[in-house]
Amino acid sequence: MKSMLTLLLISSIATSALFFTGCSGGTDTKAIGSVADAAMKVYVAPGAKDEFYDFASGGFSGQMAVIGLPSGRLIRVIPVFSMDPEKAYGFSEETKPMLMTSHGFIPWDDSHHPEFSMSDGVPDGRFLFINANNTPRVARIDLTDFRTKEILEIPNSSGNHSSPFTTENSEYIVAGTRFSLPIPNEDVSIQAYSEKFKGTLSFVKMDKATGRLSLAFQLMMPGFDYDLAHAGKGPSHDWIFFSCYNTEKANTMLEINASQNDKDFIVAVNWKKCEELAAQGKGQIVNVSYAHNIYNDETHTASSVMEKDVRILTSADTKGNVYYMPTPKSPHGCDVAPNGELIVGGGKLATVIPVLSFSKMLKAIQDGKIDKEIDGIPVLNYKACLAGEVEKPGLGPLHTEFDDKGFAYTSMFVSSEIVKWSLKDFKVVDRVPTYYSIGHLGIPGGDTKKPWGKYVLAYNKITKDRFLPTGPELFQSAQLYDITGEKMKLLLDFPTIGEPHYAQACPADLIVKNSKKIYQLAQNKHPYATKKEADARVVRKGNEVHVYMTSIRSHFAPDNIEGIKVGDKVYWHITNLEQDWDVPHGFAVLGANNSELLIMPGETCTLLWEPKTPGIYPFYCTDFCSALHQEMQGYVRVSPSGSSTALTWNSRK
Amino acid sequence: MTMKSRLFMVLASALLIGLFFVPMWSITLEAPQYPKGYELGILISINEVRGANEFDLQNVNGLNHYIGMKPIDEKAIPELEYMPLIVGVLIAVGLLTSLIGKRQLVIVWLVLLLIAGTLGMYDFYRWEYDYGHNLDPRAAIKIPGMSYQPPLFGSEKLLNITAYSYPALGSYLILLSVALAGWAWWASRKAATKLPLATAGT
Ligand SMILES: [Cu+2]
Numbered sequence: 001m002k003s004m005l006t007l008l009l010i011s012s013i014a015t016s017a018l019f020f021t022g023c024s025g026g027t028d029t030k031a032i033g034s035v036a037d038a039a040m041k042v043y044v045a046p047g048a049k050d051e052f053y054d055f056a057s058g059g060f061s062g063q064m065a066v067i068g069l070p071s072g073r074l075i076r077v078i079p080v081f082s083m084d085p086e087k088a089y090g091f092s093e094e095t096k097p098m099l100m101t102s103h104g105f106i107p108w109d110d111s112h113h114p115e116f117s118m119s120d121g122v123p124d125g126r127f128l129f130i131n132a133n134n135t136p137r138v139a140r141i142d143l144t145d146f147r148t149k150e151i152l153e154i155p156n157s158s159g160n161h162s163s164p165f166t167t168e169n170s171e172y173i174v175a176g177t178r179f180s181l182p183i184p185n186e187d188v189s190i191q192a193y194s195e196k197f198k199g200t201l202s203f204v205k206m207d208k209a210t211g212r213l214s215l216a217f218q219l220m221m222p223g224f225d226y227d228l229a230h231a232g233k234g235p236s237h238d239w240i241f242f243s244c245y246n247t248e249k250a251n252t253m254l255e256i257n258a259s260q261n262d263k264d265f266i267v268a269v270n271w272k273k274c275e276e277l278a279a280q281g282k283g284q285i286v287n288v289s290y291a292h293n294i295y296n297d298e299t300h301t302a303s304s305v306m307e308k309d310v311r312i313l314t315s316a317d318t319k320g321n322v323y324y325m326p327t328p329k330s331p332h333g334c335d336v337a338p339n340g341e342l343i344v345g346g347g348k349l350a351t352v353i354p355v356l357s358f359s360k361m362l363k364a365i366q367d368g369k370i371d372k373e374i375d376g377i378p379v380l381n382y383k384a385c386l387a388g389e390v391e392k393p394g395l396g397p398l399h400t401e402f403d404d405k406g407f408a409y410t411s412m413f414v415s416s417e418i419v420k421w422s423l424k425d426f427k428v429v430d431r432v433p434t435y436y437s438i439g440h441l442g443i444p445g446g447d448t449k450k451p452w453g454k455y456v457l458a459y460n461k462i463t464k465d466r467f468l469p470t471g472p473e474l475f476q477s478a479q480l481y482d483i484t485g486e487k488m489k490l491l492l493d494f495p496t497i498g499e500p501h502y503a504q505a506c507p508a509d510l511i512v513k514n515s516k517k518i519y520q521l522a523q524n525k526h527p528y529a530t531k532k533e534a535d536a537r538v539v540r541k542g543n544e545v546h547v548y549m550t551s552i553r554s555h556f557a558p559d560n561i562e563g564i565k566v567g568d569k570v571y572w573h574i575t576n577l578e579q580d581w582d583v584p585h586g587f588a589v590l591g592a593n594n595s596e597l598l599i600m601p602g603e604t605c606t607l608l609w610e611p612k613t614p615g616i617y618p619f620y621c622t623d624f625c626s627a628l629h630q631e632m633q634g635y636v637r638v639s640p641s642g643s644s645t646a647l648t649w650n651s652r653k
Numbered sequence: 654m655t656m657k658s659r660l661f662m663v664l665a666s667a668l669l670i671g672l673f674f675v676p677m678w679s680i681t682l683e684a685p686q687y688p689k690g691y692e693l694g695i696l697i698s699i700n701e702v703r704g705a706n707e708f709d710l711q712n713v714n715g716l717n718h719y720i721g722m723k724p725i726d727e728k729a730i731p732e733l734e735y736m737p738l739i740v741g742v743l744i745a746v747g748l749l750t751s752l753i754g755k756r757q758l759v760i761v762w763l764v765l766l767l768i769a770g771t772l773g774m775y776d777f778y779r780w781e782y783d784y785g786h787n788l789d790p791r792a793a794i795k796i797p798g799m800s801y802q803p804p805l806f807g808s809e810k811l812l813n814i815t816a817y818s819y820p821a822l823g824s825y826l827i828l829l830s831v832a833l834a835g836w837a838w839w840a841s842r843k844a845a846t847k848l849p850l851a852t853a854g855t
Binding site for chain 2: 578
């Protein structure tokens with residue numbers, strides 16, 4: 001079965017099997033070595049905690065998975081771009097604005113690349129960014145409570161794929177468009193692609209104090225597909241690099257038509273200079289409309305505003321600060337080594353792994369080693385920028401990360417393996433199979449200045465026979481390898497949510513020390529908060545009814561309400577009065593056309609309920625909060641519209 | 654009393670000022686839901702009852718409502734009003750003792766302290782008994798014959814909760830104070846026999 005797959009992949013690509021090694025094993029014993037040894041390394045005893053947090057994107061689930069390493073245990077799913085009825089994300093009145101866009105409310109997206117906020121080129125444990133691919137957006141997650149606090153839509157973009165990579169101190173978070181478009185978007189013939197369609201690279205500024213995002217400027221680029229990015233560090237601090245493919249500018253059958261050039265590009269942008277140019281008022285302001293959604297920690301409520309205008313810099317504005325470096329062939333990964341000097345391209349269809357040199361690039365610019373210009377952007381000479389090539393690495397190099405001992409690890413989608421090679425002489429030193437078809441890989445801190453080179457993780461696209469079958473639809477999986485020795489050793493397979501495109505891992509301490517346990521009730525500034533039971537009440541405003549309700553072990557106040565009428569819009573504003581760790585209360589009411597609420601200690605959440613027929617409707621706590629959780633319930637009476645039932649509610653007896 | 658003894662008496666009295674700032678007793682509640690490192694704690698001082706962590710008292714009261722225990726409310730404990738006065742008087746008498754320098758006054762002071770301490774412990778026990786036995790008959794959890802009085806000293810398992818009751822820093826201050834006063838008394842006796850002329854007030 002597996003060798004069949006291998007054969008299929010090999011023949012479909014019509015390449016010689018020369019490059020191919022490994023990935024035909026039936027059991028793992030070869031990759032694992034001693035099973036007991038591997039088990040010892042991943043076993044986290046009951047009550048003990050994992051050493052690393054791993055944040056893996058949920059891909060088409062739109063969310064973010066939080067995994068403990070080395071155990072591979074899923075410890076949290078953070079809702080980001082998709083509604084989540086469990087946490088009422090996108091269902092509660094407070095979180096609905098988070099999913100607003102210029103296209104209206106969008107319940108889903110495809111989230112690809114997590115990225116830590118950085119200080120001096122290493123994760124600082126404050127925030128995690130992630131991109132929405134389909135309707136271009138960038139989200140900021142707060143790592144003190146693992147909640148999405150901000151979502152910024154990216155205008156003039158589509159398929160926000162080369163995002164949200166950040167500069168060395170998270171000065172900027174970038175967002176490069178995968179699909180080029182007419183800018184501004186308009187009704188034109190698709191055949192006009194090569195002349196009318198353009199790409200944009202967006203620079204989102206992060207406010208250091210608050211983490212708040214704002215769209216600073218965009219670069220107008222030729223109509224290629226911009227794929228991934230990584231910022232420079234150390235000597236290359238001022239620069240950021242984007243990979244791009246479809247430099248053929250094909251608009252149909254890209255699998256053939258965008259695979260013709262044997263070199264595409266890595267774009268090098270001097271963001272520091274571009275920032276100055278933007279500050280000087282270069283370029284032009286273009287009128288656009290894009291959503292900016294911010295969750296307020298004090299009111300526990302998100303708001304969405306439509307922002308206007310963006311500054312666009314063209315190649316004429318940025319002359320001398322944007323260059324193309326040729327890179328074989330259809331590059332995906334664009335990865336900068338810890339020293340900030342080497343830039344590794346992952347050419348999906350390339351037979352080598354090109355390693356470009358930042359210092360050589362600067363020299364090539366200085367010496368005018370320019371092959372041609374595309375739309376005013378100079379194309380540097382490949383050889384002049386090249387540090388070296390990794391020969392015969394395998395098939396389908398995608399993505400490279402680094403350890404702290406001078407080695408690089410590149411994922412090979414087609415030959416389904418991880419290849420370890422030396423940054424000194426670019427020679428392959430080891431390779432291990434992955435099961436199957438690895439996409440991205442990840443080393444804790446592996447794209448930063450200081451990798452914690454203990455493990456490499458494979459995020460695989462195909463699972464096939466690795467787990468118990470679940471019908472045609474299988475989950476995707478990750479694999480954990482020990483990289484402390486000379487040889488990589490497979491330790492563990494574990495399932496993931498959605499499709500993990502990329503992940504970021506860091507030592508647990510970085511996040512544990514800031515982790516919140518409760519929300520302070522005293523600091524709750526929700527306009528409908530009820531801070532003590534005595535204040536619980538029901539208020540009618542026309543056909544709107546606001547229930548100011550409290551929950552505490554093990555009752556709601558009030559828990560009997562009469563005088564609701566068919567046609568009313570009932571807002572259940574529920575405040576969890578607990579100030580104790582891990583004591584959420586839930587809320588669900590019969591016939592609600594949305595989700596439950598799950599309210600954390602000190603928090604206020606609101607559920608909109610529009611009962612359609614008269615009768616008695618029970619409500620209850622959905623989270624097993626206490627021994628008398630099952631008693632935590634109540635009734636609401638709904639009368640026909642226009643009836644004279646008085647609005648009444650009880651207080652605690 | 655010698656100057657040294659007087660000084661010790663001053664110290665013994667001054668140590669009691671600490672009682673206004675640090676708890677004398679600590680009750681810690683450990684349960685499966687409140688494991689080691691995350692226990693609930695109650696700290697008892699002469700002038701306040703508070704949680705070891707910001708919301709511990711509120712959470713203890715929250716849990717206690719299931720068994721019908723009254724919420725611990727500082728306003729319902731008048732001792733918190735007059736205990737500071739008693740300690741204040743003890744401090745004043747102690748300082749006066751060192752000023753006057755009469756050895757016998759040290760003994761009087763120690764006896765006063767002993768009476769206050771014993772009454773304090775008895776009062777503490779009485780409150781524990783009251784909280785543990787005076788339960789709301791409509792409580793959700795009722796176990797015939799079961800009371801929930803925390804131990805005066807040591808640990809005891811009450812349903813899912815193990816209560817630990819031990820002296821806190823304040824109590825050690827009192828012990829130190831007693832030791833200092835005792836030493837002041839003892840040292841001045843030796844001084845009296847050895848150097849009768851050099852002593853004052855004997
Ligand atoms: Cu509950």
